[in-house]
Amino acid sequence: MARTAMVVVDMLNPYDHKDADQLAGNVAPMVSALAALVARAHEHDDVDLIYVNDHYGDFAATREDIVERALRGRRPDLVEPIVPPADCAFLPKVRHSAFYGTALEYLLRRLGAGTVLLAGQVTEQCILYSALDGYIREFSIMVPPDCVAPIHHDLGRAALRMMERNMSAEIVPAESCLV
Numbered sequence: 730m731a732r733t734a735m736v737v738v739d740m741l742n743p744y745d746h747k748d749a750d751q752l753a754g755n756v757a758p759m760v761s762a763l764a765a766l767v768a769r770a771h772e773h774d775d776v777d778l779i780y781v782n783d784h785y786g787d788f789a790a791t792r793e794d795i796v797e798r799a800l801r802g803r804r805p806d807l808v809e810p811i812v813p814p815a816d817c818a819f820l821p822k823v824r825h826s827a828f829y830g831t832a833l834e835y836l837l838r839r840l841g842a843g844t845v846l847l848a849g850q851v852t853e854q855c856i857l858y859s860a861l862d863g864y865i866r867e868f869s870i871m872v873p874p875d876c877v878a879p880i881h882h883d884l885g886r887a888a889l890r891m892m893e894r895n896m897s898a899e900i901v902p903a904e905s906c907l908v
Contacts, residue, residue: 731843733871733907734777734836735770737763738827738849738859740811741782741795743802748880753804755885756850756878763848763876764810766903770846771814773907777840778817781827781859792819825855828862837868844869846906848876853884857892864896873903 740763744753770776784790785798792813799808813819820831827833827847837845845863847856847870856877860870872892879885892898 732775732777732841733773733844733846734779734840734842735766735846735848735907736827736833736859737767737778737780737811737813738847738855739781739783739851740849741780741799741808741813742804742850743785743799744804744807745802749803752850752878752880753807755880755882756804756807759876759878760807760810762873762903766848766873766876766906767811767814769907771817776846776907777842778814779820779833779836780813780817781820781822781831781833784821784823786823790821792821795821825858826862827855827859828866829858834866842868844871846871846873848873848903850878851885852877852879853881853888857888860892860896860898864898870896870898871906872898872900873906874900876903 770778822831845868863870889900893900
């Protein structure tokens with residue numbers, strides 16, 4: 730049976746960019762559900778937990794640098810609950826998709842993952858593009874709507890609908906994931 734990989738996208742954010750306040754306001758209500766899902770994923774032997782995060786143009790940034798920058802940012806309360814465990818994979822990215830320019834596909838294939846569970850931000854950008862890239866690489870996609878955050882609610886809802894309709898993504902609440 731194929732494994733599940735939970736991919737947490739762009740949650741290590743210093744919130745110092747355009748739309749940061751609006752995004753942070755939409756992230757705040759989902760952080761506890763995401764933290765609980767990350768904890769469940771970390772406890773499951775058949776689930777691989779992977780963080781993929783923007784390095785914000787710092788090509789020399791390490792995992793520790795990215796975490797520290799986010800914790801020093803404007804909203805450490807949104808970062809602290811979901812800091813990646815030391816033993817999970819961490820891949821820096823440069824563009825919207827978690828697959829673009831990263832070793833994510835290679836890692837997923839090595840792990841034997843068949844399903845990619847996407848969580849994080851931004852629903853209508855990085856989550857949507859990562860879902861599309863995963864789908865065209867023939868992974869099953871799962872997205873808990875209570876563990877993703879949009880900038881714009883209408884676009885976030887549309888993105889979830891597109892993932893479900895066009896990519897056969899399973900859109901299910903976090904409580905139904907990894908049970």
